């Protein structure tokens with residue numbers, strides 16, 4: 174695999190400083206716990222090294238027959254040291270584990286909240302799979318590394334200094350030998366870390382890549398099967414898995430070598446200490462019991478240095494993970510709430526309470542009463558939303574000369590789009606695929622901000638109110654009817670959390686979702702992730718019912734009837750027009766039959782309004798609309814009930 178690919182999976186290197194800044198910010202609230210953990214670790218280390226010191230004194234006392242009193246004193250001191258050491262060890266591990274878990278939780282919460290703030294294009298820079306890796310796997314690495322750094326790496330300087338000082342206090346010659354041994358071990362550790370750290374960083378990039386590929390392959394499994402692309406997909410995944418395995422093996426090889434070197438050095442050092450110790454005993458420089466202490470000091474240094482390698486080598490990987498998290502968190506959302514939000518004007522008339530009406534019989538959707546003076550226009554740009562007569566129904570929402578250009582796009586997706594949505598009226602948008610219909614719907618919810626022009630709700634620019642306030646006035650059925658895993662009732666209550674069962678059943682009836690009544694569990698029926706245990710049409714009706722549960726000023730149906738048969742489509746539109754008589758409705762559709770009874774139809778072509786009027790007016794005056802009608806009549810798509 175080429176270096177450039179390896180580099181690309183290694184993560185956003187430029188953001189390392191941001192990663193460091195992020196870590197400092199995450200640790201700041203836990204300064205007290207960090208100090209406590211470090212103090213406890215010092216107790217652990219000192220206790221651990223004090224035991225062999227006392228043990229050697231005990232042996233020496235026993236040999237020189239100092240009497241039982243000295244033995245008891247040394248034994249008691251060892252007991253105290255054992256309590257202090259193991260107590261410090263247990264409590265410090267507990268404090269550090271909690272600290273790391275809390276930091277990881279904070280980071281996950283921040284990443285999740287921030288990802289919700291990002292617009293679709295901003296989120297798309299990372300993609301769903303990478304965002305999941307960053308929130309779960311990357312944060313896990315940071316959490317583990319924190320634990321390892323505190324428990325394995327942080328004590329090393331204390332261990333080395335205390336052990337070498339103790340060794341010097343026993344005998345300067347052996348102390349010097351331990352000093353040299355520590356330097357050699359440090360060299361081995363540095364080589365191991367330097368050799369394996371970049372691969373560790375790449376490993377995390379591979380985890381991300383595996384996640385992206387696997388998610389795509391699993392989500393699109395039916396497409397893969399339908400087009401017989403199993404071998405190709407398997408090959409792609411195999412390559413990614415193989416790259417990960419190769420890197421993991423490389424890292425393990427370096428560590429296996431470093432470990433064997435460490436164990437070899439341990440044995441050599443043990444032999445050296447014994448040999449040198451015996452020599453020093455022979456020269457009456459030290460007593461025989463001191464040899465055991467010197468061996469313990471050297472073994473403790475070596476053991477901690479070996480453990481520190483595992484922790485230190487994780488640091489670049491954790492730094493890469495932090496950088497990837499920082500890349501998300503430092504991406505300033507382009508859409509934000511204003512500092513001093515304005516409230517939209519109170520609705521002129523309250524939305525009427527829903528009558529518990531039974532599902533309406535199949536009938537064409539009546540044209541809304543008091544339709545505005547919808548002017549059929551020829552295929553020419555529409556300058557502004559048509560001026561309404563004085564007695565026109567209240568304007569709920571308005572797009573005024575809206576232009577939108579997506580980031581990185583060469584041209585505008587919406588060009589001078591003007592639209593007025595009035596209470597009690599259904600306004601429809603039709604146009605060829607990619608003409609910008611869904612984008613108009615999303616502008617109303619402020620999923621995108623205008624490049625120029627304005628969008629307003631109840632007389633207030635949507636940028637001047639909070640998004641929560643804006644969206645509380647709107648019920649939205651997205652083009653892709655997404656349901657959450659849980660029950661039907663839980664899904665419907667996304668529309669309104671305090672809706673009663675009766676209200677849910679009513680919404681289901683209006684949405685023509687009578688099939689729920691046939692389910693053994695009714696409202697408690699299980700919904701699989703994404704609603705995959707329901708058909709496309711059933712999902713659409715459940716998504717519509719979810720929107721209907723909410724009492725809103727504006728209902729936006731984004732191509733929400735496309736999977737319904739014509740009869741259900743007609744029945745649904747009729748029921749909705751009765752149900753939502755007190756609100757404005759925006760209907761985005763591809764099928765002429767779905768929108769032909771709308772009070773006002775807007776025809777979009779390449780992001781531009783090329784016609785506005787009723788169906789009959791547009792058939793007479795709008796070439797683009799006529800073409801759509803004719804193409805659907807030829808294809809049978811416009812069959813009208």
Ligand SMILES: Nc1ncnc2c1ncn2[C@@H]1O[C@H](COP(=O)(O)OP(=O)(O)OP(=O)(O)O)[C@@H](O)[C@H]1O
Pocket residue numbers: 293294579580582586604605606607608609610611612613652732763
């Ligand atoms: N987040 C985005 N970033 C960049 N371009 C986008 C984004 N969303 C939509 N577009 C582009 O904007 C154009 C209009 O898309 P939109 O979904 O509004 O079309 P549409 O008329 O609803 O199409 P369809 O009927 O196929 O759903 C398309 O060319 C699309 O590629």
